[in-house]
């Protein structure tokens with residue numbers, strides 16, 4: 001597939017108005033995407049667990065407008081008009097316009113809400129952009145004679161990527177790869193694909209408790225962070241390492257080797273933050289409590305033989321990953337030893353999920 005495969009033929013049908021609602025989850029990368037070329041073409045492939053509880057639900061209502069001069073839309077978060085979200089969506093519409101030629105023909109009302117608090121420090125770009133991309137695909141499906149289910153998801157992922165790179169990994173579950181890799185057939189820089197190989201029982205229903213260490217706005221956005229990988233002294237080695245880690249992940253997922261899984265996932269998280277600390281300008285997104293939690297996790301593992309581990313995204317919050325059969329003991333540990341490091345004692349219990357859902361069409 002190339003970009004041009006996503007440019008539709010002239011539409012065969014006409015529609016006046018309608019509405020679609022999709023919910024789409026967040027995801028947590030095991031091998032991280034950090035560094036990109038233009039339009040979210042990743043410098044290295046990544047793989048993520050799709051989440052279940054953390055999601056965005058978006059209703060896109062549309063009505064034909066009189067002219068097709070420009071984009072016309074309004075955005076609401078939890079019923080409140082959010083004009084400060086508009087520039088990001090305007091940029092998204094501009095990027096996808098050649099693949100969605102109907103965009104200027106309609107006025108859109110975008111109503112969105114998140115299952116997690118807006119100020120939780122959990123990025124809503126992956127779930128938000130994927131939910132919006134799916135709504136737009138539902139509109140396109142009304143305008144063309146036939147569109148296969150596979151193409152629908154693939155194009156939605158392609159569009160979501162143009163909104164925010166990691167968003168393209170949110171549409172399906174339970175493991176998604178994005179970025180071309182020799183060992184993963186069908187993998188592409190343009191969209192996410194379901195992980196195509198066998199996954200050991202150990203990883204079924206894997207748990208992710210997100211410890212909310214810092215719920216504030218990040219000082220450095222992911223986009224700025226990605227761009228600092230251009231000319232970064234360790235960029236080449238990092239991209240090679242991510243490719244190798246993804247190769248190694250294939251056998252780890254197959255054999256269920258939790259010890260190797262822990263090593264790979266924690267190293268990926270710390271490498272991501274090491275890249276931030278060695279950028280120019282350099283920056284640190286972890287907080288003292290992030291490190292407190294990591295140290296507690298390491299001592300808990302050493303003293304109990306637990307197979308829990310941590311990962312981080314581009315922020316201070318800690319994702320605690322663990323097998324389902326350890327859920328009781330790990331939650332006990334979290335409550336007794338880690339909650340004190342969370343802002344207002346808050347955390348979110350999540351687990352592996354299976355992707356986006358069409359909630360309503362009319």
Ligand code: DP6
Nearest residue numbers: 029032033164165166222223313314
């Ligand atoms: C650290 O997808 O948020 O979470 O493409 O600029 O929107 P943009 O960046 P974004 O970057 C996510 C980075 C990460 C790692 C990952 O999810 O793979």
